[in-house]
Amino acid sequence: MDYIKKTMEVNLEQQKLVSSPLRVKIIYLLAMKAMTAKQVADELGKSAGSIHYHIQQLYNGGILEIEETRENRGIIEKYYRSKATHFSLNTEKEDTKVEETTSQGTYVSLTEADLKELHADLDALFFKYVERSTSKSEEERTSYELNVILKKIKEED
Secondary structure (H helix, E strand, C coil), rough: CCCCCCCCECCCCHHCCCCCHHHHHHHHHHCCCECCHHHHHHCCCCCHHHHHHHHHHHHHHEEEEEEEEEEEECCCCCCCCCCEEEEECCCCCCCCCCCCCCCCCCCCCCCCCHHHHHHHHHHHHHHHHHHCCCCCCCCCCCCCCCCCCCCCCCCCC
């Protein structure tokens, strides 16, 4: 099932909430379809208590919303949905040459082969746009600095 890429501006507190590999997985699952905390836990192979805690943090922080509630044998089930899949934090640059800064990022779990392929894909993507920027096009071009930072992080429960 495909998800629609939505970007949400976040404050520093919200940025901290989404700066976790596990929470990013939860966000992407809930972008695909609305699910209960138990369904997310089953999908990720994690304990329901742990996932419920993370979902509550994301919900209280405004990253998730409740799409619907259902009664099941006297228990109210809450189905959560992600408000966005990409998050941008507004930061002011001190560099006077910088007019505008945008950023986007995510967390992923990669095998060594995936990482090697990602590096090759990034090289090819950078080359593609550097090559375009040297073409003799009549269209006006704006200069940008592109950076990709890959940080290896510890997994959490």
